[in-house]
Amino acid sequence: MLIDVEQLTYRYPTGAPVLGGLDFGIAEGEIFGFLGPNGSGKTTTQKLLARLLRGYGGRVRVFDRELAEQTSRYYEQIGVCFEFPNLYERLSAEENLFFYGRFFEDGTDAPAELLERLDLPRNDRRPVGQYSKGMKMRVVLARSLLNRPRLWFLDEPTAGQDPPHAVAIRELIRERARQGTTVFLTTHDMSVAESLCDRVAFLADGGLATVDTPRNLRLAHRRRAVRVELREGDSLVAREFALDREDERRAFLELVRDGPVETIHTLEPTLEDVFLRVTGQRLDAP
Amino acid sequence: MSPETRRLRGALALALRVQSRARFPHVYLGVAVALAALLRLAAVEWRELLLPVLLLGEPGTLGLYLVAAHRYYERNSGMDVALRVTPLPRATVVAAPVLTTACLGTVAGLTIQALVLGVDARLLWLAPPLFGLVVFSGLVGFALAERFAEFTRFLLGSVVPNLVLSLPFTTALGWVPPLWLVWLPSQWAVSAFVEVTRGEPDPALWAACCAGLAAANAAAMLVAMGAERSAAEAVSPA
Numbered sequence: 001m002l003i004d005v006e007q008l009t010y011r012y013p014t015g016a017p018v019l020g021g022l023d024f025g026i027a028e029g030e031i032f033g034f035l036g037p038n039g040s041g042k043t044t045t046q047k048l049l050a051r052l053l054r055g056y057g058g059r060v061r062v063f064d065r066e067l068a069e070q071t072s073r074y075y076e077q078i079g080v081c082f083e084f085p086n087l088y089e090r091l092s093a094e095e096n097l098f099f100y101g102r103f104f105e106d107g108t109d110a111p112a113e114l115l116e117r118l119d120l121p122r123n124d125r126r127p128v129g130q131y132s133k134g135m136k137m138r139v140v141l142a143r144s145l146l147n148r149p150r151l152w153f154l155d156e157p158t159a160g161q162d163p164p165h166a167v168a169i170r171e172l173i174r175e176r177a178r179q180g181t182t183v184f185l186t187t188h189d190m191s192v193a194e195s196l197c198d199r200v201a202f203l204a205d206g207g208l209a210t211v212d213t214p215r216n217l218r219l220a221h222r223r224r225a226v227r228v229e230l231r232e233g234d235s236l237v238a239r240e241f242a243l244d245r246e247d248e249r250r251a252f253l254e255l256v257r258d259g260p261v262e263t264i265h266t267l268e269p270t271l272e273d274v275f276l277r278v279t280g281q282r283l284d285a286p
Numbered sequence: 287m288s289p290e291t292r293r294l295r296g297a298l299a300l301a302l303r304v305q306s307r308a309r310f311p312h313v314y315l316g317v318a319v320a321l322a323a324l325l326r327l328a329a330v331e332w333r334e335l336l337l338p339v340l341l342l343g344e345p346g347t348l349g350l351y352l353v354a355a356h357r358y359y360e361r362n363s364g365m366d367v368a369l370r371v372t373p374l375p376r377a378t379v380v381a382a383p384v385l386t387t388a389c390l391g392t393v394a395g396l397t398i399q400a401l402v403l404g405v406d407a408r409l410l411w412l413a414p415p416l417f418g419l420v421v422f423s424g425l426v427g428f429a430l431a432e433r434f435a436e437f438t439r440f441l442l443g444s445v446v447p448n449l450v451l452s453l454p455f456t457t458a459l460g461w462v463p464p465l466w467l468v469w470l471p472s473q474w475a476v477s478a479f480v481e482v483t484r485g486e487p488d489p490a491l492w493a494a495c496c497a498g499l500a501a502a503n504a505a506a507m508l509v510a511m512g513a514e515r516s517a518a519e520a521v522s523p524a
Contacts, residue, residue, distance in 0.1 A: 013520070050371050054519065072373040080371045086364025088300075090307035099303065102296025103372040105289040127307070143368075 001025040002063065002151065002182045003032075003049065009057035010044060018044045020206040021058065028150075031173065031183040033193040035271075036203030037281055042186040043083070045203070046153050049184065050080050062151065076106050079149030083156040085136030089129030093120055093139045096128060097146055104147040114142040117172065119165060133160045141169065145176070152176065154185045158192055170196055190271040200271070204279035214271055221274045222267070228255060229263040236262065293374055297382035301356070305383070308359065310352050311390055317344055318394035322401035333402065338479050339455040341398045342419060345391030346472060349420040350427035350448060352390075354440060356383040357431040370518060380510045384424035391420035408482050411492065415478035418499030422471045423451060425506035432513035471502035 003026040010019040018041045026032045036042045047053045049062065051070065060067040063077060087096050097111035112122045118138040128136055137160050144152065157173065158166040173196055177183055187193055193200050194214050202209040210217065224243040229236055241252035255261060269277070276282060287295075305311070321340045325333050360366045369379055395416040396409050426447055434440040454473035467473040478495035481487040 052367065052370060052518075072375065075371055075373045078371065080368075082364065082367065084364055086368045088304055088307075088365055089363055091303065095303065099296060099300040100368070100372065102299070103293050103369075103374045105292075105373065 002028045003184070004061040005058070007058035008045070008048070008060055010048060010053065018206050022208050024201055024208060024211050026182060026184065028182055029177060029180050030198045031177045031185060031196050033197035033200035034184065034186040034203060035188065035190070035193050035200050035275065037188055040203045041206045042203050043155060046155060046184065046186050050078065050153055076104055076147060077150045078153065079144035079147060080153045081141050081144035081155060081157055083159060085133060085140055087128045087136060087139055090127050092125050093128050093131070094124070096139060097143055100143055101146045106147065108146045109148060111146070114145055115139070118142050119168060134162060134165060137161065138165065149181060151182045151184065154183060156187050156189065157185065158189065190275065194271045202275055202278055204281050209279045217271065217274045218268050221269050221277055225267040226252060227265045227267055228252065228261055230255065231260040231262055240267070290375070294378050294382070297374060297378045298386055301382040301386040304359070305356060305386055305390070310387065313352070314348060314390045314394040315397060317348065318397045319401065322398045325398070325402045337402060338476060341395050342416065342472070342475055342479060343452055343455045344398065345395040345416060345420045346423040346451060347448060349387050349391045349423040350444065353383050353387050353424035354427035354431040354444070356387070357428055358437050376511055376514055377507070380428055380507065380514055384421055384428060387424050388417050388420040392417045411482040411487070412479065414496045415475045415499060418496060418503060419472060419475035421503045422499065422506055425503065425510045426451070429510040429513040432510070432517040471499055474498040
């Protein structure tokens with residue numbers, strides 16, 4: 001395992017415990033989604049793993065070494081994409097990346113190429129303060145890739161992006177994972193998690209409710225049923241058939257053969273439905 | 287070049303670029319030229335009296351506020367957090383904006399000197415204590431910026447340290463006996479200035495003043511790093 005977490009606990013100096021004993025492991029090259037509503041502790045977990053917060057309880061091993069014992073060498077191997085556009089706003093995008101890249105020992109990718117990969121203009125001398133929020137976030141994303149990280153932390157990577165750029169970012173994440181980068185993705189956007197993650201962890205109230213692949217979670221909580229929409233006169237009527245019952249299965253097949261069927265859908269739950277069932281909480285809860 | 291040296295050079299280049307875009311050199315040199323013009327217009331006795339006050343006071347005071355402004359800019363943009371996930375040592379994070387500001391302050395002080403008294407070799411002797419003084423003021427500014435989350439509270443909180451640091455400059459005006467202030471690093475800069483500008487300077491005394499400033503800066507560096515660490519660890523749950 002690239003990351004091995006046992007009984008991780010954390011409490012802010014002035015507050016109640018945020019994390020109450022997390023256990024999970026992440027394999028090299030895996031895209032691991034950490035999902036939960038605001039305030040569930042997902043960003044705190046990422047901050048702990050990025051060593052922005054200290055003083056955790058439990059055991060956390062990354063790159064086969066306890067997190068608390070990591071040296072500055074650790075930062076050569078990780079990239080962190082924050083959920084807010086933290087940049088020197090008076091500098092251009094290329095300047096932001098160029099100067100940041102000088103802090104790494106092991107060599108970095110060319111800033112201009114990374115920016116171009118994220119559909120940002122080359123040789124643009126405008127300060128990033130004049131960019132839109134989506135553009136700034138893509139600069140932050142590019143910066144997090146500068147040092148070719150082995151472990152890449154992403155916090156809401158597609159937030160604020162228009163659909164084409166969100167698709168491009170997802171493709172970039174998949175591409176890096178195929179090349180061996182391990183991705184730790186925190187989000188409350190289930191569509192991002194569902195389309196990207198090899199496994200997801202559901203976090204609620206500082207504890208892990210479950211860890212599994214999106215497919216397994218959906219299968220485990222599915223209803224074996226289909227919903228059929230058919231036309232009756234001028235109106236559209238929906239009917240559901242439980243596939244585990246012989247009589248309903250036969251009725252469904254007859255309807256498909258003879259009836260004016262317009263649509264048929266299996267009633268698999270979305271990841272969001274599964275989250276609600278497992279944790280009893282909605283992801284968009286305040 | 288070792289990785290640490292490379293990182294320090296990178297951090298200095300970044301700090302200089304950020305400060306240039308924020309027009310720190312314009313502020314420093316603009317004020318220096320304005321003060322030099324004022325001194326040139328002043329009567330000779332006033333000029334001699336005010337020269338050390340302005341030559342050391344302007345770079346020192348501006349150093350405190352500009353380093354703090356640099357730090358607030360980094361904090362408000364979230365760049366302080368972004369820098370913490372790089373291999374950049376904390377000492378370099380603190381030192382880079384202070385050192386670049388000290389270079390600007392030294393140039394500003396020497397500009398005042400050159401414009402008022404003309405260019406001569408004594409300028410070179412003045413550079414080390416001037417640089418040391420601005421480093422000290424900058425480290426105080428950095429530590430105060432880490433201590434106060436809001437800039438307005440910093441402005442209030444910086445009044446007393448700034449006044450205390452400025453006290454030795456008033457010795458030139460004869461207001462406060464120098465012996466009372468011998469423990470203040472800014473007093474050592476004033477003493478070095480006096481040694482440089484008087485007829486036959488004592489190199490040993492000048493060197494002692496510079497060494498004292500260096501030691502004070504080492505201590506101030508530890509305080510500023512401690513303040514940076516405390517601010518980082520007091521990060522909010524947001």
